[in-house]
Structure formats: C-alpha cells, structure tokens
Amino acid sequence: MDTKASGGRILAFEDGKVIFEENSLGKDVYIIESGKVEITKQINGRRVTINILGKGDIFGENAMFANVPRSVTATAIGRTLLISMSMEELIYRMQTNLQFAIELFQSLVSRMHNTDLALKNVLSKIHSFSEGLIQDVFPEKRPLKVGEILIELGYLTPSQLDRCLQKQKEIHIFDYKHKLLGEIMIEFGIITEEQLREALAEQKMRLRSRSE
CATH class of the missing domain: 2.60.120.10 (Jelly Rolls)
Structure with a gap:
C-alpha cells in the first residue's frame, strides 16, 4: 500500500x-x-x-x-x-x-x-491437547466411545472412523458448532440408524457394568 x-x-x-x-x-x-x-x-x-x-x-x-x-x-x-x-x-x-x-x-x-x-490452528491444538490430557492423566475416566464399539461390531473400519472424527473436528473448529459422530457416520452412508442404535445400546450396557 x-x-x-x-x-x-x-x-x-x-x-x-x-x-x-x-x-x-x-x-x-x-x-x-x-x-x-x-x-x-x-x-x-x-x-x-x-x-x-x-x-x-x-x-x-x-x-x-x-x-x-x-x-x-x-x-x-x-x-x-x-x-x-x-x-x-x-x-x-x-x-x-x-x-x-x-x-x-x-x-x-x-x-x-x-x-x-x-x-x-490454535483451536485445533487446544482441542487435541485437552483430549490427550484427559486420557493420559485420568485413564479410568476415558469414555467408552461409540466409534470403537461400531468397529468391534464390524460396522465400521478404523480408517472410516478417522475420517468421521476429522470431519467432526472440522465442523467444531470451522463452523463453531458440535455435531454428533453418529450423525456424521449416517450422513456419509457408512452406517445405518439401526446399527447406531445397536452400538449406543451396547455402550449404555458397558457403562452400566463399569459403574457397578
């Protein structure tokens, strides 16, 4: 100028x-x-x-x-x-x-x-650091993630999960809003609503067993 x-x-x-x-x-x-x-x-x-x-x-x-x-x-x-x-x-x-x-x-x-x-870039680093800190310092507090359950059930591959997690992070950082992982998987056509309900039910059952 x-x-x-x-x-x-x-x-x-x-x-x-x-x-x-x-x-x-x-x-x-x-x-x-x-x-x-x-x-x-x-x-x-x-x-x-x-x-x-x-x-x-x-x-x-x-x-x-x-x-x-x-x-x-x-x-x-x-x-x-x-x-x-x-x-x-x-x-x-x-x-x-x-x-x-x-x-x-x-x-x-x-x-x-x-x-x-x-x-x-800063928000992405803060988000990643926070997640890593919780898992490293408080491993017993680590949640039973629905994505991992879907992999165990054979409805999802690790690479598909990574893709969906990246998309969820981009929505959170770029659009400043939160979107459930299950919604993204269904939108991508990776899983069905019935498969998601099954995984959520399994997650609920495991969480109940852990708290007992």
Whole structure:
C-alpha cells in the first residue's frame, strides 16, 4: 500500500510498546509505515499470536467500522512507525485515491484469511491437547466411545472412523458448532440408524457394568 499518499498522523512506537489492548475502546485505524506489529488474542487464558504485520498492512479497522471494543492486542516489534487515521480521514482517502482503496481491501482480505487460519490452528491444538490430557492423566475416566464399539461390531473400519472424527473436528473448529459422530457416520452412508442404535445400546450396557 502506498502509505506516502495516505495522510493521517505519524506515530512512533518503541519495541514492545502496546499500541492498543484487547477490549479497549478506540476508533483510529493504523497503517504500518515501517517496522512490524504483533497481533495477539486471549484464548482460553493464553495469549496467542495470530498474526505478524509488516509495512503497508492495516489494522484496528474492526473497532472503527463496527463501533465495538478492540478484539485483539497490537504490540510493536522493534521501532515502528504508524500512520493513524480516523474514519472520516480513511473514507476521504478512499474516495479520492482509487489505488489506495483497492490496496486497502486487498490488505484486509489477506490479513483476515491469515488470521482465520491461525485461529483455527490454535483451536485445533487446544482441542487435541485437552483430549490427550484427559486420557493420559485420568485413564479410568476415558469414555467408552461409540466409534470403537461400531468397529468391534464390524460396522465400521478404523480408517472410516478417522475420517468421521476429522470431519467432526472440522465442523467444531470451522463452523463453531458440535455435531454428533453418529450423525456424521449416517450422513456419509457408512452406517445405518439401526446399527447406531445397536452400538449406543451396547455402550449404555458397558457403562452400566463399569459403574457397578
């Protein structure tokens, strides 16, 4: 992005200086003139880096367009120079400089894509770590999984189970919703509803025996 034609105010931040914090209020958008900016977010009590931005990148636009608190924390990496612009200044610049407007949207789309991939990767790692921790630390708490029972009954192969588990994880991470494993197996045409009911009945019986 041609930052020289952007207007706005030049701000300088030293290494490690916080530009704005998650959940803080603010309506200015920033374009990086030089240096780098680390974008982090609090996820499950951990500070996670979701992007590293460089010269020409724009950030802070969510609070400006949506009028909501900042959703991330931005921190300078090394000495960093930023161009700070208000909504009015940004809109004016977009109206009077078509090339600037095109590059602005290209930068936003690219950054949103990279941020989305980073968040999905983090959530996937947290999900896998949590499952592994429960099984390693509390093996006696490990549930009798319906997928394994279906394999024992001869209705399912291990590779089919892996495929369905991966699909379930993708739905949970990408669509932010939970879908039962049995539903996915039926949708894929791997098992029938009758076979699922049989496996669930077997699971219930084994759980009852374990608790006695």
